[in-house]
Amino acid sequence: MRGPGDREPGVRPSCGSGTRVAFGGRAGAGAVLVTVKGHGRHHADMPAASRRTSAGAHGKDAMHSITPAVPPVFRCPVCAEPLERDDRTFGCVNAHRFDIAREGYVNLLLAQHRHSKDPGYSKEMIAGRRDFFDAGHYQKLADGVAETIASYLPADGPGVVVDAGCGEGYYLRRLRHLLADRSREEQTLLCGMDISKHGVRVAAKRDPKGLYAVAGTYRMPVLTDQVDILLTHFSPVSAADFRRVVKPGGIVLVGGPAEGHLYAFKELLYDTPAKHEVSDLLGTEPGFELIGTHSIRYPLSLHGPGQVANLLLMTPFYWSVGDETRAKLAAMDHLDTEVDVIVHAYRRTTTGQEPNEAGREAAEEQGEGMGGVEDW
Ligand SMILES: C[S@@+](CC[C@H](N)C(=O)[O-])C[C@H]1O[C@@H](n2cnc3c(N)ncnc32)[C@H](O)[C@@H]1O
Ligand SMILES: [Zn+2]
DSSP: OOOGGGSSTTOOOOOSSOEEEEESSOSSTTOEEEEEEEOOOOOOOOOGGGOOOOOOOOSHHHHHHSOTTSOOOBBOTTTOOBOEEOSSEEEOTTOOEEEBOTTSOEEOOOGGGOSSSSOSSOHHHHHHHHHHHHTTTTHHHHHHHHHHHHHHSOSSSOEEEEEETOTTSHHHHHHHHHHHHTTOGGGEEEEEEESOHHHHHHHHHHOTTSEEEEOOGGGOOBOTTOEEEEEEESSOOOHHHHHHHEEEEEEEEEEEEOTTTTHHHHHHHOSSOOOOOOOOTTTTSTTEEEEEEEEEEEEEEEESTTHHHHHHHTSGGGGTOOHHHHHHHHHOOEEEEEEEEEEEEEEEOSOOOOOOHHHHHHHHHHHTTTOGGGOO
């Protein structure tokens, strides 16, 4: 097996004229490096006409902290008209209203689009992820993703970032942290959506300045051509809806496992674990052009009771391992493995057709719950 030390830490071999961005410490053991292939995008500034007053934040503080230059983001899941916010609800011109929960999120997932009583990641899985993130194991990863997002943000003017399948919101919080450090937070609306209400609840509670909704990735309640950067990180990919909501020139970032990701952990679960095959998920889809790949790699050392078991909760292996393996992992308090993640960056090149109902159903059937890069 290849160990984490077999290659220069954090560096993924790349061809072409890539640049390498280092952050999170010195280059060397434990440092993380992001390899960037291709070049960042610079799409045109938002037209002045679209700079309307924001309804896109919740809570009094949040209403004041989001710049008025950010346009509304949500659309009504019933009639597709823009959703405006008041103190307690989001509502459209056709009087469809959606209550804002105590934690600050809104549920825009209609009952007829819910395929189970409690869709998406369960309360237990979200709690496991929260504990794992809180222990800092993925901070370098999240900061790498945040750095990647920031590199594609419009140079000036407002920006809208949507995390589709945001889970408990860790990646958006790390992005907010980075933007605050660079005095860019006020210009940027961070919006997270997930089909799991447990995830969205935690995300909204922990990021009162963000905009959060329970919503599926295959029917995003987001206005057409409204998003500057859409992230889907280890979550489902919906080419049709991404094409619709991302503005021309905007960016879709698809983060997922590269071949060495958590390999030593997989060895605990399977006799001969497979290396993950990286695929360019949107490369063959109309309306997307691959403009860069960003690799984030570093050795990961877990210590302490419950951390290895929490790692299982972070992965789709959770569904496939038996009780014996679970017990073995629960008893472990140390593991050395490797984070090896690749983020594909696509520019939205053309305006796509909105999918019809049959197209949506087909995409959903194929992908819901385990679709896209989550399937590893
Ligand atoms: C592996 S987790 C990744 C969460 C987050 N992006 C992260 O990296 O921490 C996958 C997430 O996708 C969500 N999910 C699954 N199917 C979905 C769908 N059809 N629409 C939106 N979210 C979905 C799950 O609820 C879960 O939170
Ligand atoms: Zn409506």
